[in-house]
Amino acid sequence: MLEGGETTIVVRRGYVALDIEATCLNARKCQLVSAVALPFSDKGIDLSRAVYFVEPPRGNAGTSALIHGIVRSTIGIGSFYDIIEAIKKRILIVYGRHDVEFIVEEAKRRDISIGEMCYVDVLSWILSIPCWQEEARKRGRFTLEDALEVILGIVLPRRRFHDPLSDAVHVALLFVHLTNRLGKPPVKCAKSNRSSIIHAFRHFTKKIIMKPF
Secondary structure (H helix, E strand, C coil): CEEEEEECCCCCEEEEEEEEEECCCCCCCECCCCCCEEECCCCCCCCCCCCCEEECCCCCCCCHHHCCCCCCCCCCCCCHHHHHHCCCCCCEEEECCHHHHHHHHHHCCCCCCCCCCEEHHHHHHHCCHHHHHHHHHHHCCCCCHHHHHHCCCCCCCCCCCCHHHHHHHHHHHHHHHHHHHHHCCCEEEEEEECHHHHHHHHHHHHHHHCCCC
C-alpha cells in the first residue's frame, strides 16, 4: 500500500493534521466515510481553514456507526478532491499510519494521482519514547485520548461519537508539543501505488506496442 522510508523534507508548504473515519480498519475493504484536513503551523491553528468531507456509507455501516455516527441517511458534505488539494505538498500529521493508508486507497479507487505523501505518525513517535512506551504497556493501549491525558494533561469529556475535526485539532496540538520538546519530527515519505486503471491501461498499451504482427 505504502512504500518508502524516512527522509528530509526540503520544500513543503507546512503541516496538515488529518483524521478519518471509516466503516472498519481495513483500508482495502472498507469505506472512508469522513475526513478532515486541518492546515496549521507552530504559530497556531485556524479552524476556518479546515476542509471537511462526509460521504454516507453505501451499505450497512455496521458497528462502526456507533463510533462515528455516520449512517446511510447522513447528508454528505464537501468533496474528497478538496481533501486531496488540502494535503498536497504538505506534511500530514496523523495519529496512526492507517489514516494515510485510507487516503491512499480512496485515491486509488477514484483514480486520483497523489504522488508522494510525507507524514508524521504521532503515535509511533510517542511510543518511541521509553516512559510513554511503558505507560502504553500498563494501559494496554495508547489512544488519542490517552496521549492527551498523559502528555498534555487534557482530559476529554466522554463523547457520543468521534469528531474528526476535534481529533485533528488534538493531533496538531500533540505534534506541536512534541516538536517543541523533542525537536525534529520523524518524517516519512511514501509513494502511493499507481491507480489500478491507469496502470492496467499502460500495461495493456505496452503489450500491444510490443506484440509482433
